[in-house]
Amino acid sequence: MTDQQPVNIIMIEDDEGHARLIEKNIRRAGIANDLTHFLDGTTALDYLFEHDHGPRKNGPALVLLDLNLPDMSGIDILTRIKGDEHLRRTPVVILTTTDDKVEIDRCYDLGANVYITKPVNYESFADAIRQLGLFLSVIQVPDIDPG
């Protein structure tokens, strides 16, 4: 258990309010993993692919991805992640306001693992995040074993 590598949560979300709410609910769900937040796509991609502590060079991660970013579409980031040999197994959770069916299908086609629509109704929002916490605790398991 000593060489267990905890999953690093990478949140790419341009709205700080949303980021705060997501983080709050993740913490409330009892998830204590490190959470790194990026406000735009460029720095997020840089971290994902280049940074020494980034998931490509260092350990497992989970990506929470908003589709509407100021500098690029989240779809681009999803495509990059799922097209990369090292990163393509990284779970990507799309967390966005878009509930367009075409958009959702496209994300799943590109390999998104979960698609969550940010509901305006806060209770369902919190609920969704809590379930995400559950999901996180589940995906932690395989990471424990190979160590």
Place this chain on the structure above:
Amino acid sequence: MLKLDDRRFNLLAVGAVIFGFVLLLSAFGAGILTLIGAQRSNERVDHTYRVINELAEVDVWVERAETASRGYLLAPDPERAETFRTNVAKIGPSVDRLTVLTGDNQVQRRNVAILRTRLAEEVASLEAIMQEATTGKLDEARALFVNEVKQRRVNGIRATTAEMRAEEERLFALRIEAERSAAATSQSVLAITGLLLIALAIGAIWLVRRYTVDLASARNRLHLLNTDLEGAVTERTSDLRRANDELQRFTYIVSHDLRSPLVNVMGFTAELEAATGRLAAMIDRLEAEAPALVKQDERTAAQEDLPEAISFIRSSTQKMDRLINAILKLSREGRRNLMPERLPMDRLVRSIRDTLEHPLQETGATITIDGTLPDLVSDRVAIEQLFSNLIENAVKYQRPDKPGRIVVRGADKGGRAIYQIQDNGRGIDPRDHQRIFDLFRRSGHQDQPGEGIGLAHVRALAYRLGGTIDVASALGKGTTFTLDLPVTYSDEGSAL
């Protein structure tokens, strides 16, 4: 340059035809006149020669009679007496003929009378001589003859006939001159007519040619306009399409981006609420344990003001969320690709009725299909939404005192399907007939949930399918929605 419009051209054409006929008629008349003139001058010539001939004959008869009597006096031969009588006998009728021939002329009539007298005297004298001679008194006869010759009566006769001849020739010359000038007149009439006809023909050709040229240029202009019009329509259509696409995108982006801050407002309101709950609990605790520490307005703020404010924020944001969702739905509907397929409308409406089974049983309302509905080739989702919106409205807005009777009927009017959804519900104030199709606008007593989206959606769908929607209603009298749709949906025919 005179302007050659249709009316003027017709006037000119009719005028030219009439003028042409007049010219032809006058040419014909002039021809006939010339002919008549020629015939008359022939008659004149003939007449003159007959007169002259007759005069010559009179001279000859007189001459012969005198010669015969003279011969008889020299040698009394009965044959000569016979010759005398024959020639004398011819004089009378000849003079009669002259009288008839020259009866139309005063001078000649007088001349004939003189001639007649002179001839009678001559004949009487000659006959007296012959009387003497035949009865054997030759000497007396000869004496008479000498006397006769002395009187030179024959010369007088000759002079008269010569005068008559001259007169006749003068008359002849006059008449011929008259005829000639008449002929010249009619010839010049003919010539002028001919010239006018040629001018008319040239004018008519010019007129027709100009008219044809005008027509051709008008046709070319029309063709150009038509082509231009098609181009303009295509251009406008693509402009409209672009504007519509732009609007759809705008609506989508705006409504979508509005949701983002709303998520925050709702989220932090919930956080605020949770925090308020904890604060209120703390106030309660404080009040129980150390009432002196809690002021009245602090308690009111924590227990009443904050919860009230939060609940208003919450309900407003919820409403805002519903509106944004409605706009999103409309814009998404507008962007959706329509896929026309054959739709059995009877079955479609029946299945809508089945989904409304529960509210129908609750209110005792009925939905009936009157006759057979014409089938459509159109987009299934759009048509289903159209009809279910209208039928649901009819079920929703019934009169409380009367069970709803909802009738759906339809007819095919040559490529257009006209459907009517009629109810006996509460009706719509005529002032609101246009308003109800606007987004977020509702009419009448607001006792039913809804955002005022349904009919806006219905109208947008109807337009998109190339149709129209209309309402006929009065308060308390029920409502009839009339839906006019193309039987077969085609992309070009659809309104933008």
